[in-house]
Amino acid sequence: MILEELNITEEKFMEYLENYIVENPIEDSLKSAGLLPYETTIQVTPKIIKSSNLNFKEQFLNDGLEIKFKENSIRNYFLESPKMKMIDELELDKDIKTNQNNSLAA
Amino acid sequence: MLYHATNEENANDILKTKKIKRIKQHPNPIYQGRRQHHINKDPGSLGYGFYLFSDQLLANLFRIEKVGEASNILILRVEIPRSNLLDLTDEDTLKGYNMYKQRISKEPAYKERKKAFRNSASGQSAIEGAIIDYYIGFLEKIYRNEGKSKKVNCVRGFTATQVKQSQGSYVANGIEYCLKNRDLIEDIEILREDNNDT
Numbered sequence: 001m002i003l004e005e006l007n008i009t010e011e012k013f014m015e016y017l018e019n020y021i022v023e024n025p026i027e028d029s030l031k032s033a034g035l036l037p038y039e040t041t042i043q044v045t046p047k048i049i050k051s052s053n054l055n056f057k058e059q060f061l062n063d064g065l066e067i068k069f070k071e072n073s074i075r076n077y078f079l080e081s082p083k084m085k086m087i088d089e090l091e092l093d094k095d096i097k098t099n100q101n102n103s104l105a106a
Numbered sequence: 107m108l109y110h111a112t113n114e115e116n117a118n119d120i121l122k123t124k125k126i127k128r129i130k131q132h133p134n135p136i137y138q139g140r141r142q143h144h145i146n147k148d149p150g151s152l153g154y155g156f157y158l159f160s161d162q163l164l165a166n167l168f169r170i171e172k173v174g175e176a177s178n179i180l181i182l183r184v185e186i187p188r189s190n191l192l193d194l195t196d197e198d199t200l201k202g203y204n205m206y207k208q209r210i211s212k213e214p215a216y217k218e219r220k221k222a223f224r225n226s227a228s229g230q231s232a233i234e235g236a237i238i239d240y241y242i243g244f245l246e247k248i249y250r251n252e253g254k255s256k257k258v259n260c261v262r263g264f265t266a267t268q269v270k271q272s273q274g275s276y277v278a279n280g281i282e283y284c285l286k287n288r289d290l291i292e293d294i295e296i297l298r299e300d301n302n303d304t
Binding site: 004005006008013014016017018 | 188189198199202205206209244245248249251252254
């Protein structure tokens with residue numbers, strides 16, 4: 001089972017509950033996609049991306065095509081970057097359409 | 107063996123390829139139980155995915171009452187590794203989930219999902235499903251932090267499928283599986299009518 005296999009105490013689980021309920025879906029999704037090292041934290045505001053990993057920030061802006069957005073409110077945060085704006089025009093619309101075709105409706 | 111009730115058209119499509127074409131799940135981890143406006147259906151009570159009954163009788167009652175006469179029961183052989191299963195029929199696992207729900211009940215994340223989804227009159231608890239999907243993200247995050255890898259591909263839970271004999275009862279009348287990865291399906295066949303006279 002999931003928790004059994006994790007092999008942590010209830011106290012440790014409680015500790016995670018206290019400290020890991022962080023509403024940062026962008027960071028989570030980038031980590032899940034392997035695009036952001038787990039030890040890195042980022043903070044996204046409507047105008048800037050602050051990252052504890054400068055290399056990542058630079059790489060993200062240069063290599064943003066790998067990142068797929070489906071939620072406009074979050075996508076728009078990233079589009080504050082001029083580079084992402086360009087990417088959006090060229091690629092993201094196509095990407096969203098592709099994903100819509102590939103997903104859902106069973 | 108697990109059972110899925112669907113209309114004839116879907117059943118025939120599935121049988122032709124022996125695969126379900128798509129699983130209704132959000133492929134992007136950014137979803138995490140949030141409303142996605144391009145998805146025209148809410149999650150089911152165990153989150154987005156392909157739903158299976160463990161009980162043939164209940165699957166058939168559901169088929170007759172909810173799907174309609176022009177429908178079939180599919181029998182699926184599914185291999186679910188225990189390590190990929192979020193088993194909410196297990197007391198300890200359920201306790202962990204309930205602790206999580208209690209913890210986030212005052213958080214914006216919970217309020218956001220409560221606002222975005224509605225539980226349907228037919229008994230689907232979309233809010234619960236969205237929270238389960240969000241919990242899966244949380245569990246996977248803990249695993250990463252513990253230096254382990256985890257992918258939850260299936261959720262199992264007691265559910266109260268609303269059929270006539272339920273009389274609106276909240277007491278669970280079966281166990282359902284919500285597959286989040288179609289690769290778990292090893293074989294699919296149709297339930298023949300002579301075995302289908304419940």
